Amino acid sequence: MAQGVIGEVLPGADRPGDPWDGSPRWSPHFRSLYVLVLDGAITVGALFCAALVRFDGTMPAQWQAALEQRLPLLLALRLAAVIGFGLHRWSFRSSGLSEAGRLVMANALATVAFEASRSFFHFEPLPRSVIALEFFFTTTLMGVYRFAPRMARQWYLDQRRSRARGARRTIIVGAGSAGDLLLRDLLSTPEGPWHVIGLVDDDPGKRGTFLNGKPVLGSIEALPELVTKHRVSQVLIAIPRLSPERIRHILGLCKHQSVSFKIIPASFAWLDQKITAAMLHDLSPEHLLPRDAIAFDQEEMHKLVAGRRILVTGGAGSIGSEIARQVAGHAPASLVLLDINENELYLLVRQLQERHPQLKVSSIVADIRDLDRLMRVGLEHRPQYVFHAAAHKHVPLMEDSPEEAIKNNVFGTQNVALMADACGAERFVLISTDKAVHPSSVMGASKRLAEMVIRDIASHSRTAFTAVRFGNVLGSAGSVVPLFKQQIQRGGPVTVTHPDCTRYFMTIPEAVGLVVMAGLGGYGELCILDMGAPVRIAELAANMITMAGMVVGKDIAIVYTGLRPGEKLEETLLSEEEERTHQVRNRIKVAQSPAPPPDFHERLERLGRAARAGDVLGVKLALCGLIPTYTPSKLGGAVPVADQTSSAQFRVVQ
DSSP: OOBOOOBBBBTTTTOOOOOTTOOOTTTHHHHHHHHHHHHHHHHHHHHHHHHHHHHTTTTOOOHHHHHHHHHHHHHHHHHHHHHHHTTGGOOGOOOOOOHHHHHHHHHHHHHHHHHHHHHHHHHHOOHHHHHEHHHHHHHHHHHHHHHHHHHHHHHHHHHHHHHHHHHHEEEOOOOOHHHEEEEEEEEHHTOOSSSEEEEEOOOOTTTTTTTTTTTEEEOOOOHHHHHHHHHOOOEEEOOTTTTTHHHHHHHTTTSSSOOOOEEGGGGGTTTTTTOOOGGEEEGGGGGOSOOOOOOOOOOHHHHTTOOOEEETTTTTTTTHHHHHHHTTTTOOOOOEESOHHHHHHHHHHHHHHHHHTTTEEEEEEOOOOOOOHHHHHHHHHOOOOOEEEEEOOOHHHHHHOOHIIIIIIIIEEEEEEEHHHHTSSSEEEEEGGGGGGOOOOOHHHHHHHHHHHHHHHHTTTTSSEEEOOOOEEEEEETSSHHHHHHHOOOOOEEEEEEEEEOOOEHOOOOOHHHHHHHHHOOSSEEEEEEEEEEHHHHHHHHHHHHTOOOOOOTTTEEEOOOOOOTTSSOOOOOGGGGGOOOEETTTEEOOOOOOOOTTTTHHHHHHHHHHHOHHHHHHHHHHHOTTTTTOOOSSSSSSEEEESSOOOEEOOOO
């Protein structure tokens, strides 16, 4: 059995018989007696050592007699203080600051009582220097043997961790309370994957100090030099709710270092000040969004959803499935999920039934282009709220198949809206996109036209129709984030269309939470979500490479492929006609869209005929007539620019 100081068993050794764990070999009573005897011996030795130091090693006979006379009283007071403060029942394996404070207080109280009792017993006074030295020696020696097991154990763990195969040399960012708690947990785990070298913090008062035996090596700005100097491969960020700007700054500092990153959860402040290594998670693109996270009033959402019959089209998609998950937690009367993707729909319904066994959830495999089928579904389930998330969203693919975008995004939306009107739904919510503003793609134009379609139907319907427009969502099937992750895992290169390309981003849960609030809040026909500042796609790609512990250009290259048909360098959320908006609540604005043209139905019918016939040029011609701001991509050297009359007009796009 590997023994440490005062019988302490070192980690990894055979634990039976440890005198400090209350095992049968040493009973608690015998252990307490052992500690008291040792404390008594320390008191005796400390008193005579103090006298020898005071008298330069040669103690006069009269002082030796005085010490022997007063020793029993000092010994009794010391042991009484030890018992009174519970120091004889000390857990040597977990000694900490509070125990150290109790030790000092107990000895100080015994010393004061010892001096105060001199007049009562009529003792000769001892030199004050002897009293002070005895207090110092006793407190120090009692502390040494009490803290020695923990210090020896910590040293052993540190050595074992530094030699462990696969242990990563680590620096913790943040030497505050979160960093302290995280470091304590890391140091208590001998088999953990992290070998902590030290910490960094921007507080000048902490630099050069030690936290749990680990040095605060410098400021955050010194990270690149420290990573290189100490061969660090892992950075743990332990600053609660660190701003996205600071996270991006840290990534920028380490962009030439091969280090990976983890961060404590944003909810640390609500975790009762407890944190463990298991709570650490990888940095993700969500941490980089240039805005604060959005918090939702769950009670308000519950009031909107509880007891309502809800239908979600595109229920198996990224947005539709998240709508289903969020409303399912607020006790709707029923939830109907409609999608053409039967596999994902089946898996989602299984998941919802497991999480909410009391929820009445139905899965409907249907095509939104089939109006008769939708009418039967609507009349059977009588939804009060309809969330329309089904759509073709891939920009380049819809450029190649524009007729499919029109049939699905425009006339599919019209069918769902007609169904909602026919079955008396209270609210209809269309999921729109920022690509509908000044569209340069068929997909964007089809979504802009979908907004116009529901506004036209709203003009003669009792159903309240709302389009909610927002930008990209992180992690969706069509997002660049999954693509970048796959490319990084394969070793690159990471492909970006243009170095100056920007997009608005929001997490899927945030976007859906705002969609529910905006769509069911009765604010207006067109709601715009505040997406914060746009994100440069090239910067996002570079940060994702850095987060993966790789160096841009060295480990993984970024390759610019050029804008694809229908893509723009940047997106906007409002057109000139919609600039007059007003904020109705946090992150939600309401805009007034232009009314559809007087001959809207005739133009729409012309578009439908072209789509059904597969007439690509006719589709784009009709779109230009319906949406004056639509700038289509090049098609055979000429594209339609207007449809003011029955004759087509074209211009060449260079």
